[in-house]
Amino acid sequence: MCSYRFDTRLVHTGERSVNRADWHNATPTSAPIHGSTTFLYPTAQALDAAFAAGGDQVVYTRWGNPTIQALEALMADLEEGRGAVACSSGMSALYLALLAAGTPRGATEPHPRHILASRDLYGATETLLRDFFAAQSVAVSYCDMSDLAEVKAAISTHAPDVVLLESLSNPLLKWADVEAIVHYAHQADARVIVDATLATPVLHRPLVQGADFVVHSATKYLGGHADATGGILVARTGLLLDTARRYAIQLGMILGPFEARLIMRGIHTLGLRVRRQSESALIIAQALQKHPRIRRVIYPGLSEHPHHSLMSLQTCGLFGGLISFELANATREAAFAFMNRLKLILPATSLGDIYSLITYPPISSHRELNEAQRAEHGIGDGLLRLSVGIEDPQDILTDLESAL
Ligand SMILES: Cc1ncc(COP(=O)(O)O)c(C=O)c1O
Structure with a gap:
């Protein structure tokens, strides 16, 4: 869909990707809701091949499902990322991003060592850092992400492996210069997670500015109608995507297909x-x-x-x-x-x-x-x-x- 402009992709990406043969040679205009938890294959050999293909095939909904994949395709396209993982809430998407961003290349264990975070994060995110990560001996330090001199000094003092910020902060509405922060973070080999819930992809696309993960609470602007709770993580590279997908499957973070459809409908407007x-x-x-x-x-x-x-x-x-x-x-x-x-x-x-x-x-x-x-x-x-x-x-x- 990338040849179309953003507003066109908002409306069309992810829809009509079903196999026509399954629908009497017709194509449903909007991606159908697949509530099924499991998917059947004609032979045991085909099932074995589907298992081997991992996340690209549908076998069991916790690993992936066509309705959820349609939403993930839409968000990956809008954010210009390598792929997306749809989660059960914004908090689960943030947690997943922190685990995946903190996993060193080639390692299998989620292991953030030092998280440098915005001083004015959403309250529950700060609680997650304090009560979960810091309590497990992950170092967490804070700085004002809208002050580049402070960010630069904090990166050189703490040498974090993960930098976490909200591009537009809540509730003080400070704006962070993502491109400049990414520059300093990548020089220090740290990965950058941007929670862009308040800004939405309509205002900016952090992956295009070099961030490693962009995270949204889809419960907010993406869904937009107060009727679905969800979260989305979009990754810049295949390695980051695969790492996040693996943890999402292991931890059972997947979004439900009904919510996926509601959120997708919300995103179209x-x-x-x-x-x-x-x-x-x-x-x-x-x-x-x-x-x-x-x-x-x-x-x-x-x-x-x-x-x-x-x-x-x-x-x-x-x-x-x-x-x-x-x-x-x-x-x-x-x-x-x-x-x-x-x-x-x-x-x-x-x-x-x-x-x-x-x-x-x-x-x-x-x-x-x-x-x-x-x-x-x-x-x-x-x-x-x-x-x-x-x-x-x-x-x-x-x-x-x-x-x-
Ligand atoms: C900026 C931001 N990030 C993350 C979250 C968490 O999202 P959820 O409530 O969907 O878990 C919120 C919720 O208000 C938020 O405002």
Whole structure:
């Protein structure tokens, strides 16, 4: 599909790849849902050959299934990677990426030695690093990935074998220069994992900038309709892909075929949704900036955002659908009262849906951090994060203004 432009590939890749002979010489327009856990072959010899072919054949759904493979083909094409592994959640895709990126060439054991991570990661990712990897004696250090001098110094001090970052951070919306980070990391022989959940492939494609893995929580923008939980990892090279695939099979991380179909359907409208959400977010951010009950608005589309120019260059002028803002009355009580007064915007713990959603990071994404740790991250008691949906932006704004 690579000869078509991105928006065309969003709609078509992965569909209609079935064998016509199996469908009375017709082709289903959209990839069918194969719920079957097992696949039969006409002879034991053919089954033996299918086993020998590994991930390229379908034998048992934990190893691969045509519906899941259709989604993987779509994501590999969009991200311009060697291949993708669809997982049961964003967290499982991240865990898989960390294991695979930390496996030295030719080794069979997952073995990250030292992970250098963004200081302002999604809360559950930070918990995974602390409670799982650090607890198993993997060294974990942190730096501000939007500060290249700090990244360079941290790579030379710690010599990590894995660098993990979110291209657009959550909830402070800092933008990282992936290409420059990859340059420093690869010089030090470290592999780079980019969690691009918030940016989506519509804003940027980290593998094209040299990253080794890109990871998405498909639960967010890719699915986009609040009805499927999933994660996707896309690998830049065949070796990284094979390593990730092997661990995914061994650990049983595979996504279910029903979710795969829902997420694939969501991705077909990703371009339309993200552009609309970006346009609406800019209108809303500009209006909130002028509101007397708002202390500050964080949106990279605003010219005063410190990463506005870099992001503008690297994302063709799109800044995504997330806005964070701090209430002038920066207390938990005021934040709760504000959320309780909203009528249209849903207080749902997620982002990237067609519906506008509001979250309060201290009780949701960053709940597992204590007050001091949150303060260190710049997450105060007045901070709220709005995920702009595809509704009319004026209705979203009216709801915010009434609640303020
Ligand atoms: C940036 C980011 N990465 C990963 C995840 C985890 O995704 P999931 O909830 O699908 O496991 C989230 C969830 O909010 C997220 O925001």
